[in-house]
Amino acid sequence: MLMLQDVRKRYGSLVAVDGLSLTIERGEIMGFLGPNGAGKSTSINMIVGLMHPDSGTIRIGDQGPPSNPAARRQIGVAPQSLAVYSEMSARENLDFIGRVYGLDRSKRRRRCDELLERIGLSDRADDRVRTFSGGMMRRLNLAMAIMHAPKLVLLDEPTAGVDPQSRLAIFDLVRQLNDEGATVLYTTHYMEEAQRLCTRVAIIDHGRILDHGPVNHLIAKHAAGSIIHIEHPDGEQRIESDDPMRDLAEAMARPGVTGVRIDRGDLETVFLSLTGRSLRD
Amino acid sequence: MQAIFAIAMKDIRLLMRDRVGFFFITIFPAIFGIMFGYIFQGSASGPSEVAIAVFDADRSETSIRFIDRLNALEQIAVTAHDSEEAALAAVRAGNMPAALLIEPGFGTSMENPFRGESAAFRCAIDPSRAFVRGIVEGRVQQLAYQSMMDNFSDTEQLTAMIADGRREIRSARDIDPARRLLMETFLTAAQNMVNDGGTPFGTGTGGGAGGGAAFQPVTMSFIPLTREGPRLTSSFQITMPQAFIWALLGCVAGFGMSLVSERTRGTLTRLGAAPITRWHILCAKALACAMVALGVQVMLLVIFVAFFGVHPGSWFNMGIAIACSTLAFVGIAMLLAVFSRSEAASEGAGRAVLLVLALLGGGGLPLAFMPSWMQTLASISPFKWSILAVEGAVWRDYTLSQMLLPAGVLTLIGIGCLTLASVLFGRDPRLA
Numbered sequence: 001m002l003m004l005q006d007v008r009k010r011y012g013s014l015v016a017v018d019g020l021s022l023t024i025e026r027g028e029i030m031g032f033l034g035p036n037g038a039g040k041s042t043s044i045n046m047i048v049g050l051m052h053p054d055s056g057t058i059r060i061g062d063q064g065p066p067s068n069p070a071a072r073r074q075i076g077v078a079p080q081s082l083a084v085y086s087e088m089s090a091r092e093n094l095d096f097i098g099r100v101y102g103l104d105r106s107k108r109r110r111r112c113d114e115l116l117e118r119i120g121l122s123d124r125a126d127d128r129v130r131t132f133s134g135g136m137m138r139r140l141n142l143a144m145a146i147m148h149a150p151k152l153v154l155l156d157e158p159t160a161g162v163d164p165q166s167r168l169a170i171f172d173l174v175r176q177l178n179d180e181g182a183t184v185l186y187t188t189h190y191m192e193e194a195q196r197l198c199t200r201v202a203i204i205d206h207g208r209i210l211d212h213g214p215v216n217h218l219i220a221k222h223a224a225g226s227i228i229h230i231e232h233p234d235g236e237q238r239i240e241s242d243d244p245m246r247d248l249a250e251a252m253a254r255p256g257v258t259g260v261r262i263d264r265g266d267l268e269t270v271f272l273s274l275t276g277r278s279l280r281d
Numbered sequence: 282m283q284a285i286f287a288i289a290m291k292d293i294r295l296l297m298r299d300r301v302g303f304f305f306i307t308i309f310p311a312i313f314g315i316m317f318g319y320i321f322q323g324s325a326s327g328p329s330e331v332a333i334a335v336f337d338a339d340r341s342e343t344s345i346r347f348i349d350r351l352n353a354l355e356q357i358a359v360t361a362h363d364s365e366e367a368a369l370a371a372v373r374a375g376n377m378p379a380a381l382l383i384e385p386g387f388g389t390s391m392e393n394p395f396r397g398e399s400a401a402f403r404c405a406i407d408p409s410r411a412f413v414r415g416i417v418e419g420r421v422q423q424l425a426y427q428s429m430m431d432n433f434s435d436t437e438q439l440t441a442m443i444a445d446g447r448r449e450i451r452s453a454r455d456i457d458p459a460r461r462l463l464m465e466t467f468l469t470a471a472q473n474m475v476n477d478g479g480t481p482f483g484t485g486t487g488g489g490a491g492g493g494a495a496f497q498p499v500t501m502s503f504i505p506l507t508r509e510g511p512r513l514t515s516s517f518q519i520t521m522p523q524a525f526i527w528a529l530l531g532c533v534a535g536f537g538m539s540l541v542s543e544r545t546r547g548t549l550t551r552l553g554a555a556p557i558t559r560w561h562i563l564c565a566k567a568l569a570c571a572m573v574a575l576g577v578q579v580m581l582l583v584i585f586v587a588f589f590g591v592h593p594g595s596w597f598n599m600g601i602a603i604a605c606s607t608l609a610f611v612g613i614a615m616l617l618a619v620f621s622r623s624e625a626a627s628e629g630a631g632r633a634v635l636l637v638l639a640l641l642g643g644g645g646l647p648l649a650f651m652p653s654w655m656q657t658l659a660s661i662s663p664f665k666w667s668i669l670a671v672e673g674a675v676w677r678d679y680t681l682s683q684m685l686l687p688a689g690v691l692t693l694i695g696i697g698c699l700t701l702a703s704v705l706f707g708r709d710p711r712l713a
């Protein structure tokens with residue numbers, strides 16, 4: 001559905017995307033996981049044709065590069081910044097984007113009602129977006145991305161600034177979209193989200209893909225062992241272990257230990273082992 | 282196409298909901314034009330002083346004195362002209378509202394009112410300023426009457442005049458007997474009254490109107506005249522074009538920001554990601570700007586025509602003026618929109634430059650009141666050409682070929698700016 005090959009982009013001397021290659025198959029939910037400034041949004045902007053890569057190629061389905069409007073028609077994007085018109089109502093925003101994509105009136109009306117229902121904004125449909133909370137705008141931002149029922153949905157941090165309840169609603173929506181056949185590229189720096197939602201994850205840092213694959217493969221590959229947290233009065237020590245029972249016994253034998261905790265490996269661990277840094281730094 | 286229209290309608294809707302922007306595009310220009318119309322009306326026009334072009338064909342002592350006295354009147358300012366044609370041309374060209382031609386023999390008639398020939402004037406009035414006719418007629422009659430009264434109030438001179446009149450009547454052969462008798466009786470009665478120490482006509486100015494009805498000391502005939510020059514008759518003819526450019530300025534300021542605000546909002550990302558080209562986006566913005574600019578100009582025109590007595594000399598030229606102004610300022614707005622990268626920066630710089638150009642172009646001090654060097658300097662402002670085009674249609678009575686200059690300049694500005702804007706926007710490395 002989407003193919004990026006050796007894509008590079010620099011802003012002046014700063015290399016934002018550095019030889020990124022990635023293929024997303026039809027029907028996947030691909031996680032795009034990386035810390036701030038990793039180059040996720042830049043990649044998305046290139047995929048939707050808002051800027052051209054300095055080098056490399058991008059193909060969307062069988063429609064070629066994003067410079068082709070027919071290729072862009074297949075994509076729906078929910079930008080990281082809330083791209084909504086705050087002086088228009090939720091319904092007007094959706095209707096407008098529907099017109100831009102050339103949907104006819106009855107189709108727009110049907111789709112508006114349906115989406116407003118799905119994002120839980122039916123009762124606020126005719127209020128100015130200016131009066132919405134951040135979470136409500138975030139949901140509308142997503143709904144506008146899928147108004148024209150795109151085959152490929154690009155979500156740039158769709159849960160930023162959203163409360164746990166809205167977050168669950170967004171997860172549901174993404175899953176529904178996927179069930180209906182849409183391919184999703186889900187950008188986030190919350191590893192739990194990627195872990196819960198995505199069939200595959202690509203880990204990106206400094207504009208490169210460090211590794212990608214199904215979540216459990218990545219964990220097995222990079223974080224096979226368990227993690228033992230040893231608490232003592234000066235703080236906490238973190239040990240990666242292939243034989244947790246032995247290391248645990250050893251740790252407990254140390255003097256001054258106040259507690260121990262064992263975690264299974266997760267994407268955080270994968271990231272840590274790939275970069276030597278924590279994702280949230 | 283549907284997308285272009287959708288974006289344009291969305292922009293207009295957003296504009297209507299932006300109270301400040303909407304105010305500066307619609308209400309402010311209207312208020313400006315109306316308010317300054319009234320202000321200029323009080324100071325510059327109105328019948329406070331009527332300029333009269335005078336040609337004196339008599340050149341007698343009496344006529345020269347008469348002109349001096351006319352000039353000394355508060356409501357009248359006299360300018361002497363060398364020929365009848367020059368005086369009439371001044372009115373025809375719109376430089377003077379009235380011309381007064383003093384006929385040969387005026388002095389003699391004034392000095393000898395009883396000879397039966399009254400002193401004669403011919404007069405021409407600018408048809409578009411017909412209201413001055415009453416003033417000119419009234420003042421001239423009154424003054425002529427007064428001049429005669431001054432002669433009458435002097436008994437010695439009056440006695441001489443009566444004797445002179447008697448002699449004239451007696452020596453005239455072809456006068457009909459009844460009239461001769463009447464005149465003799467009148468002159469005898471007058472002489473008796475003078476001898477009794479009174480005057481037959483009194484000397485007060487109050488006698489002017491009544492005396493004029495019974496006895497016309499002077500006759501005035503009016504020369505019909507058609508105006509050839511500009512017909513600047515009301516201050517609203519000046520302030521309506523100004524209102525237009527303030528509205529256009531509002532459009533440029535508003536739509537010049539439209540790309541920047543979409544950029545900062547992030548909505549440009551959506552438009553850029555949609556299956557439309559950049560050209561569509563720019564077209565939509567230009568369309569919205571054009572619709573608003575046209576709409577507001579037409580609205581202002583309707584207001585000024587309906588309520589403030591502005592009547593374009595040529596509706597066809599008016600159409601050209603509005604269309605070309607719209608084209609030019611849509612172009613400028615789009616160029617500004619493409620140039621602007623950040624909301625604050627472009628707002629500040631763009632508005633400052635535009636404001637200066639608008640003022641220079643005649644948005645503040647009207648173009649017609651500027652010294653000529655300033656009018657020349659104003660040519661660098663597109664606003665000047667817009668004002669000139671509208672004035673050309675309203676009161677300057679431009680012919681189609683005279684319209685060609687302002688309309689052509691505006692069209693060139695419009696096409697040039699739009700071309701440049703679309704090239705620059707097409708080359709813009711990123712929309713996000």
Ligand SMILES: Nc1ncnc2c1ncn2[C@@H]1O[C@H](COP(=O)(O)OP(=O)(O)OP(=O)(O)O)[C@@H](O)[C@H]1O
Binds near residue numbers: 015038
């Ligand atoms: N318009 C720009 N001009 C210059 N540099 C930019 C621009 N946009 C992004 N960058 C730089 O490019 C790099 C990648 O930015 P990008 O926005 O793609 O990161 P991201 O992965 O989306 O980060 P985040 O999680 O914070 O959204 C960053 O170092 C950023 O500073």
Ligand SMILES: [Mg+2]
Binds near residue numbers: 040041080156
């Ligand atoms: Mg980002």
